[in-house]
Amino acid sequence: MTGKGWLETIHWDDDGLVPVIAQEAATGTILMFAWMNHDALIQTVQTGKAVYWSRSRKKLWHKGEESGHTQKVIDMRIDCDEDVLLLLVEQAGGIACHTGRQSCFYQQFQGDVSTGRWVAVDPVLKDPKQIYQ
Amino acid sequence: MTGKGWLETIHWDDDGLVPVIAQEAATGTILMFAWMNHDALIQTVQTGKAVYWSRSRKKLWHKGEESGHTQKVIDMRIDCDEDVLLLLVEQAGGIACHTGRQSCFYQQFQGDVSTGRWVAVDPVLKDPKQIYQ
Numbered sequence: 001m002t003g004k005g006w007l008e009t010i011h012w013d014d015d016g017l018v019p020v021i022a023q024e025a026a027t028g029t030i031l032m033f034a035w036m037n038h039d040a041l042i043q044t045v046q047t048g049k050a051v052y053w054s055r056s057r058k059k060l061w062h063k064g065e066e067s068g069h070t071q072k073v074i075d076m077r078i079d080c081d082e083d084v085l086l087l088l089v090e091q092a093g094g095i096a097c098h099t100g101r102q103s104c105f106y107q108q109f110q111g112d113v114s115t116g117r118w119v120a121v122d123p124v125l126k127d128p129k130q131i132y133q
Numbered sequence: 134m135t136g137k138g139w140l141e142t143i144h145w146d147d148d149g150l151v152p153v154i155a156q157e158a159a160t161g162t163i164l165m166f167a168w169m170n171h172d173a174l175i176q177t178v179q180t181g182k183a184v185y186w187s188r189s190r191k192k193l194w195h196k197g198e199e200s201g202h203t204q205k206v207i208d209m210r211i212d213c214d215e216d217v218l219l220l221l222v223e224q225a226g227g228i229a230c231h232t233g234r235q236s237c238f239y240q241q242f243q244g245d246v247s248t249g250r251w252v253a254v255d256p257v258l259k260d261p262k263q264i265y266q
Contacts, residue, residue: 004247005249006244006250007249009251021163045245045246045249077238077239077242079165080239082240086163086238101213105210105212108208108210109178109208111139112179113137
């Protein structure tokens with residue numbers, strides 16, 4: 001396989017996107033989940049830093065462009081179905097979430113089917129007002 | 134919030150699905166990525182074992198029903214956007230992938246934008262022929 005065959009290997013969805021899981025390489029913590037299109041992935045590989053596609057803003061999102069919380073890519077994987085990417089990253093500031101937490105997955109399920117609730121269990125490391133000035 | 138409010142908190146996509154990341158609790162390894170619908174999630178909570186929605190087979194998929202490689206749920210998280218779930222699991226047999234590997238994310242990106250390729254770097258722990266007899 002030559003040229004950009006590695007890009008064509010990926011099974012892009014109907015919107016031309018692929019889901020991406022970002023995991024902190026040093027701790028194994030799952031930091032966030034996002035999406036990439038062709039351009040985002042190419043720029044990620046070219047720069048060595050995570051670039052996503054923002055589905056809400058409909059534009060490329062250079063992770064950390066506002067917060068400074070960039071993600072340096074250490075390793076990149078694709079799954080057996082070739083439709084999901086995994087990035088192992090070095091997370092600048094140790095904070096991936098816009099709420100100022102390490103990870104976006106800070107709400108834990110507690111209870112059972114009838115009493116279930118989502119409870120924020122992880123600490124805010126930095127006030128978002130100080131992150132997005 | 135009472136009753137099944139925790140289910141309504143989730144932002145289900147247009148197909149009534151939510152993406153799910155499964156991570157091995159003991160090692161931090163990301164095992165796989167799948168989808169759940171309402172029923173799959175309810176059955177996951179009720180049984181304490183991962184039940185997914187198979188988009189290809191269009192039916193509930195009790196993980197491990199054929200392979201024996203069930204996933205006992207240790208912890209369940211939702212992200213800040215409330216549209217992605219994370220399961221921390223105990224993986225029976227230490228194998229999540231149908232290829233007989235621990236994780237589905239066994240193909241590593243190597244090279245750069247023009248020379249890139251995906252290379253299988255993780256070992257097959259058990260021959261799939263022995264898993265699916």
